[in-house]
Amino acid sequence: LLTCLYVDEGVLREMSERAASELGLRDATLLRSEAFIDGRWLKADGGGSFGVDNPATGALLGSVPNMGAGETERAILAANRALPAWRRRTAHERAAILQRWHDLILENQEDLARIITGEQGKSRSESRAEVRYAASFIEWFAEEAKRVYGDVIPTDIDGRVILAIKEPIGVTAAITPWNFPCAMITRKAAPALASGCTLVLKPAEATPYSALALAVLAERAGIPPGVFSVVTGAPAEIGKELTGNHLVRKLSFTGSTAVGKKLMAQSAGTMKKLSLELGGNAPFIVFDDADVEDAVRGTINSKFRNCGQTCVCTNRILVQDGIYERFLSELSIAVGQLRVGAGIENEQVDLGPLINIAAVEKVEAHIADAVAKGAKVVRGGHRHSAGGSFFEPTIISGATSEMLIAQEETFGPVAALFRFKTEAEAIEMANDTRYGLASYFYSQNLNRTWRVLAALEFGMVGVNESLISTTVAPFGGIKESGIGREGSKYGIDEFLEIKYACIGGL
Numbered sequence: 001l002l003t004c005l006y007v008d009e010g011v012l013r014e015m016s017e018r019a020a021s022e023l024g025l026r027d028a029t030l031l032r033s034e035a036f037i038d039g040r041w042l043k044a045d046g047g048g049s050f051g052v053d054n055p056a057t058g059a060l061l062g063s064v065p066n067m068g069a070g071e072t073e074r075a076i077l078a079a080n081r082a083l084p085a086w087r088r089r090t091a092h093e094r095a096a097i098l099q100r101w102h103d104l105i106l107e108n109q110e111d112l113a114r115i116i117t118g119e120q121g122k123s124r125s126e127s128r129a130e131v132r133y134a135a136s137f138i139e140w141f142a143e144e145a146k147r148v149y150g151d152v153i154p155t156d157i158d159g160r161v162i163l164a165i166k167e168p169i170g171v172t173a174a175i176t177p178w179n180f181p182c183a184m185i186t187r188k189a190a191p192a193l194a195s196g197c198t199l200v201l202k203p204a205e206a207t208p209y210s211a212l213a214l215a216v217l218a219e220r221a222g223i224p225p226g227v228f229s230v231v232t233g234a235p236a237e238i239g240k241e242l243t244g245n246h247l248v249r250k251l252s253f254t255g256s257t258a259v260g261k262k263l264m265a266q267s268a269g270t271m272k273k274l275s276l277e278l279g280g281n282a283p284f285i286v287f288d289d290a291d292v293e294d295a296v297r298g299t300i301n302s303k304f305r306n307c308g309q310t311c312v313c314t315n316r317i318l319v320q321d322g323i324y325e326r327f328l329s330e331l332s333i334a335v336g337q338l339r340v341g342a343g344i345e346n347e348q349v350d351l352g353p354l355i356n357i358a359a360v361e362k363v364e365a366h367i368a369d370a371v372a373k374g375a376k377v378v379r380g381g382h383r384h385s386a387g388g389s390f391f392e393p394t395i396i397s398g399a400t401s402e403m404l405i406a407q408e409e410t411f412g413p414v415a416a417l418f419r420f421k422t423e424a425e426a427i428e429m430a431n432d433t434r435y436g437l438a439s440y441f442y443s444q445n446l447n448r449t450w451r452v453l454a455a456l457e458f459g460m461v462g463v464n465e466s467l468i469s470t471t472v473a474p475f476g477g478i479k480e481s482g483i484g485r486e487g488s489k490y491g492i493d494e495f496l497e498i499k500y501a502c503i504g505g506l
């Protein structure tokens with residue numbers, strides 16, 4: 001729930017200056033306390049704002065406008081006004097502007113990383129990597145839009161030419177989560193803007209500063225007013241306007257499956273095109289013939305990155321009988337080396353805090369449920385001595401399919417090990433979920449690799465590899481993990497329509 005604050009402009013400015021200095025920003029003007037609509041920095045109509053916390057300290061960093069339907073509608077109208085001129089520009093012209101945005105993001109990498117760490121909690125090295133990842137989508141799609149080819153289709157009736165022409169879909173909207181406060185925005189904004197669409201963004205309420213900093217740089221790059229607006233505030237109210245307004249032709253959402261379903265239902269009235277990047281429940285299968293050292297390294301990366309708060313995070317580690325004990329003991333040593341702490345103060349940490357206390361409580365509930373149903377905590381299992389929302393990196397052994405941890409995303413630093421005997425059993429366990437985002441398996445056997453790859457019902461499969469997200473590959477899920485793909489050559493199609501033209505009488 002957003003806590004509404006009513007503070008005057010002087011206090012707001014003072015707060016954001018204090019936050020910028022607390023985060024150690026070189027360029028304090030990147031930290032904005034206003035939203036960005038139609039090229040202007042604005043407060044909410046009613047003057048209300050909501051607080052943004054630093055999860056590492058629990059202290060208030062600052063506040064941003066608590067906007068609603070009215071401001072959102074104005075952002076949509078501005079996007080609609082900006083659309084004709086923006087889509088008329090050549091892809092090369094749009095790419096030149098986007099390239100400047102990309103360059104500015106990289107030039108401000110350190111400040112953006114500090115903002116991410118400050119409002120989201122991940123380590124600074126992870127935040128820097130996110131900034132580079134975020135920038136890479138802009139460069140990629142700026143180039144990709146130059147290759148939005150159509151088709152000339154051989155006619156079946158003499159005297160006709162048949163064309164398939166790709167066009168930008170129009171005004172688009174994006175709603176993004178807090179776990180990747182920069183990259184989830186550019187993964188949507190870049191293909192939208194590169195292809196000639198305009199975009200209204202609602203970032204997550206926990207991490208609006210990263211979104212607003214991106215808007216500062218978009219403005220500096222010369223992205224015209226209305227082409228990219230950022231509305232902060234009440235999720236349901238803004239969401240209703242974005243989904244209900246007929247001017248918005250497409251919604252791209254990343255977040256939980258529950259909210260994704262709600263937005264899909266709300267979009268039905270205006271028949272919007274949808275991209276939904278939703279939750280996952282990734283299996284990570286370690287077969288007897290795996291390189292165990294490699295699999296342990298992969299587990300650490302996949303499970304503990306961003307403190308376990310990524311949608312492609314391993315949630316269920318399925319380990320074959322023959323190497324179960326060896327894998328568990330090597331994993332335990334590796335987990336014992338993970339350093340927990342606040343990324344702003346200390347460069348040398350691997351895990352930051354969880355996003356908030358509710359996330360800590362979910363992790364605790366999953367652990368308690370697993371223990372009650374017979375699992376054993378091998379390492380960790382408690383809130384970390386650093387306090388607040390820090391949690392110990394945890395390993396659970398003897399997990400089974402009835403446990404909550406097997407059925408839902410834990411979204412925390414808990415590695416749950418499940419034991420299996422045969423390949424068929426592993427595949428059945430892996431697919432036994434309503435989600436279908438990422439999956440991983442480790443094996444050195446070529447025949448098994450192909451068999452398992454074909455049998456896994458997921459949008460993405462990492463084989464002997466656990467860090468699979470990259471700009472150049474199609475990211476997305478099946479089943480209740482969503483619809484559509486982001487990144488890669490496929491990502492731009494989400495923002496295009498195909499117009500069929502039949503030219504007759506030749």
Ligand code: NAD
Nearest residue numbers: 176177178203204235236239255256259277278279280311
């Ligand atoms: P969330 O669904 O609670 O929130 C996501 C966004 O939706 C936020 O901006 C939030 O303000 C907004 N929102 C919430 N209720 C809304 C409503 N009624 N109408 C309109 N907007 C609303 O998810 P979260 O906790 O921010 O993010 C974590 C979830 O996101 C996890 O489930 C994770 O797996 C998923 N995720 C998926 C991907 C992917 O690419 N598949 C990537 C990152 C995160």
